[in-house]
Amino acid sequence: MLRRLLPAIALVTLITPSLAAAQPLGFTAIPDEDETRLQQRFQAVADYLAETLEVEVRFIPVTSYAASVTAFRNNQVQLAWFGGFTGVQARQLVPGSRAIAQGVEDPEYKSYFIANQRTGLEPHSGETAPEGLRDLTFSFGSQSSTSGRLMPEYFxxxxxxxxxxxxxxxxxxxxxxxxxxxxxQSGAYQAGVVSYKAWENELEAGNIDLDRVQVIWETPPYPDYQWTVRGDIDERFGEGFTERLQQALLDMDDPDLLASFPRAGFIPAVNEDYQEILEVAQSLGLLD
Known part of the structure; x- marks a missing residue:
């Protein structure tokens, strides 16, 4: 009996690591721009990670900020390009999860308050939000957006x-x-607030008519986007995988790949970098 069992045990030993290696790495990103662009933006990133890490990588698009957090919590994805607030939410829901990288620009991120030209509001260079915003109609972005809701509301x-x-x-x-x-821009709302990166992207793409809408105020800086991984990712892909993944992100230097975010490059990040976001979210009653 023992002789018959030994080959079977050896076969299981050989198969188990290969099955683990065959599991795909799923990643997602908050849909901070038009959802139709997400697949185009991030499929090349998935291909880069697959080649560098020698594992299958799947980009899984989501339709809302909340859905990105849910996918992470449910282990549908193990890696996510989160905003500051969604990253804090996800790490609270999945203990042991870590922020591992952020864009060069992300420690000093900012929002632009914008207004339709018909409001007559002029650009405001002061350190505080302009009084002229009072009594207008106003649009935030997603309810879970750091740059499109959380920090602007705080300011x-x-x-x-x-x-x-x-x-x-x-x-x-x-x-x-x-x-x-x-x-x-259409006048459906008189004013609103957006990520400065999104504004610059739309302006470069020719989607903004400056005769109809303009930036009226720039917020103080705050920390924002980051890559977050689940704390159990090494159990799925092997010891040291988190560090290999982090290094792959830090080494990303292809201009076309970086334009997907868009960022000049990536630098290390840790959970403590987002303490300000955590405290603001708690102060606004958005976290327990």
């Missing part, structure tokens, strides 16, 4: 002393930065 409360519902005659949530620009 509005701190600088103007009132909640958005008290400040504005109507408050909306467009879902992403591209739509916020669109609804303010």
């Amino acid at each position: 509005l409360r701190e600088h103007l002393g009132a909640s958005p519902d008290e400040l504005f005659t109507r408050v909306g949530f467009s879902g992403n930065h591209s739509r916020t620009i669109s609804v303010v």
Whole structure:
């Protein structure tokens, strides 16, 4: 009996690691721009990671910021390109998860407040949000967006002393930065707030008519986007995989790949880099 069992045990020993290696690495990204662009933006990133790490990598698009957190929590993805707030949410839901990399620009991120030209608002260079925003209609982006909701709302409360519902005659949530620009440019909302990166992208793409919409204020800086991995990823792909993955992200230097984010490059990140985001979210009642 023992002789018959030994070959079977040896076969299991050989097969188990290969099955682990065959598991795909799933990653997602918050849909901060038009969802139709996500697959195009990130499929090349998946291909780069697959070649570098020698594992199958699948990009899994999602339709909302909340869905990206849910996919991470449910282990549908093990890696995510999160905003500051969604990253904090995900790491709270999945203990042991780690922020491992951020864009060169992300420690000093910012938002642009924008206004339809018909409001008559002029660009404001002060350190506090402009008083002229009061009593306008106003659009945020996603309810879970760091640059399109969380930090702008914090600055509005701190600088103007009132909640958005008290400040504005109507408050909306467009879902992403591209739509916020669109609804303010069209006049559906008089003002709004967007990621400065999204504004620059849309401007470069020719999607912004500066005769109809303009930036009126730039927020103080705050930490934002980052790559976050589940704490159990090494169990899935082998000891040391987290460090290999981090290095692959830090080594990414192809201009076309970096343009997917867009970032000049990536630098190391740790969970503590986002303590400010955690505290702001708690102060606004968005986290337990």
